[in-house]
Amino acid sequence: MKLGVIGGGAWGTALAQVAATGGRETLLWALEDEVVSSVNDRHENSAFLAGIPLSETILATSDLADLDSCDAWIVVTPAQHMRAVLERAPRGERPLVLCAKGIEERSGNLLHDVAHEVRPGCPIAVLSGPTFAHEVARGLPTAVTLACEDRALGEALRARINLVNFRTYCTDDVAGAEVGGAVKNVLAVACGVVEGKKLGQNARAALIARGFAEMVRFGLAMGGRRETLAGLSGLGDLVLTCNSTSSRNFSLGKAIGEGHAVADLLKDRRTVAEGAHTAPVLNRIAVERDIDMPIVGAVDELLGGEVQLDELLEKMLSRPPGDEED
Numbered sequence: 001m002k003l004g005v006i007g008g009g010a011w012g013t014a015l016a017q018v019a020a021t022g023g024r025e026t027l028l029w030a031l032e033d034e035v036v037s038s039v040n041d042r043h044e045n046s047a048f049l050a051g052i053p054l055s056e057t058i059l060a061t062s063d064l065a066d067l068d069s070c071d072a073w074i075v076v077t078p079a080q081h082m083r084a085v086l087e088r089a090p091r092g093e094r095p096l097v098l099c100a101k102g103i104e105e106r107s108g109n110l111l112h113d114v115a116h117e118v119r120p121g122c123p124i125a126v127l128s129g130p131t132f133a134h135e136v137a138r139g140l141p142t143a144v145t146l147a148c149e150d151r152a153l154g155e156a157l158r159a160r161i162n163l164v165n166f167r168t169y170c171t172d173d174v175a176g177a178e179v180g181g182a183v184k185n186v187l188a189v190a191c192g193v194v195e196g197k198k199l200g201q202n203a204r205a206a207l208i209a210r211g212f213a214e215m216v217r218f219g220l221a222m223g224g225r226r227e228t229l230a231g232l233s234g235l236g237d238l239v240l241t242c243n244s245t246s247s248r249n250f251s252l253g254k255a256i257g258e259g260h261a262v263a264d265l266l267k268d269r270r271t272v273a274e275g276a277h278t279a280p281v282l283n284r285i286a287v288e289r290d291i292d293m294p295i296v297g298a299v300d301e302l303l304g305g306e307v308q309l310d311e312l313l314e315k316m317l318s319r320p321p322g323d324e325e326d
């Protein structure tokens with residue numbers, strides 16, 4: 001099986017490395033010519049994953065038409081670009097493994113719904129979990145969720161990508177896996193703010209726990225299952241992302257907490273902090289569907305520049321605490 005990886009950012013590059021390490025013929029599509037030449041000539045992605053040697057068997061291209069030769073595609077563009085890239089990619093039915101973490105802003109749809117709409121007939125799987133690209137690319141032990149409604153296809157895909165150090169756990173709960181990855185990015189921004197503002201470890205733990213309650217409420221409303229949300233793609237990824245400056249979302253929040261202007265932090269970014277794109281749409285859906293998500297709402301307000309941080313913190317801390325199980 002030849003695998004096509006669509007997206008030459010840090011995560012697409014790391015997943016190409018996983019595929020190549022497993023002996024798969026691997027073609028990496030990247031938007032930037034400099035990424036293509038860096039991977040093909042120097043076996044490194046110096047733009048997005050500098051300093052990590054890549055398998056010499058990974059071939060890169062900037063021509064989407066070349067992906068026609070692949071049996072399955074691993075789709076790793078940022079969430080907001082996935083639709084446009086899949087629309088331009090060659091036709092034909094082949095499994096798509098979606099790896100971005102987000103919700104499409106304009107439609108409010110989870111990414112598997114977007115992919116079904118753009119590529120009807122292509123079987124869809126979702127790969128998510130606690131996975132910093134730089135660790136995966138170095139071959140450090142990692143475990144992920146692979147969600148596919150068609151269990152047999154999920155098993156077949158697992159056989160293609162599983163490695164000793166890239167443990168792949170299957171589920172048929174696609175919505176649950178996607179919601180975990182999308183919501184944790186927004187909560188990581190909040191935890192970064194707590195770090196930047198020096199509010200302490202207790203506050204961060206409280207945010208993780210109450211944020212998880214928000215993730216579960218939203219996930220259940222979207223048709224996901226509680227055990228998926230408590231698994232690798234939900235709680236697992238939440239814990240990773242809310243505790244490390246390796247996370248772009250956490251780092252964004254930390255800089256906001258330190259007093260940097262949101263607009264400056266978001267303009268001219270080369271790397272993606274998906275939480276900034278997910279917060280408005282997630283909050284919009286939560287309000288429309290009457291799902292209680294105060295932390296997500298606060299992050300949305302903060303990123304939208306609608307409120308000053310100190311004012312927001314005062315508002316959050318003076319909310320009357322409810323019952324824990326609510």
Ligand SMILES: NC(=O)c1ccc[n+]([C@@H]2O[C@H](COP(=O)([O-])OP(=O)(O)OC[C@H]3O[C@@H](n4cnc5c(N)ncnc54)[C@H](O)[C@@H]3O)[C@@H](O)[C@H]2O)c1
Nearest residue numbers: 008009010011012031048078079081100101132133271272
């Ligand atoms: N980096 C990680 O550790 C990691 C791990 C798991 C999941 N993810 C997810 O993978 C997705 C991709 O993130 P990343 O870290 O690989 O990206 P990145 O931040 O390393 O790089 C940015 C990417 O955006 C792409 N891009 C910019 N404009 C584009 C456009 N108009 N059309 C298509 N692509 C465009 C660039 O080509 C580049 O591939 C995100 O949804 C992210 O949440 C990342």
Ligand SMILES: O=P(O)(O)OC[C@H](O)CO
Nearest residue numbers: 129130131132247248249
């Ligand atoms: O750098 P972040 O915040 O996009 O997080 C990367 C991965 O999603 C961690 O699992």
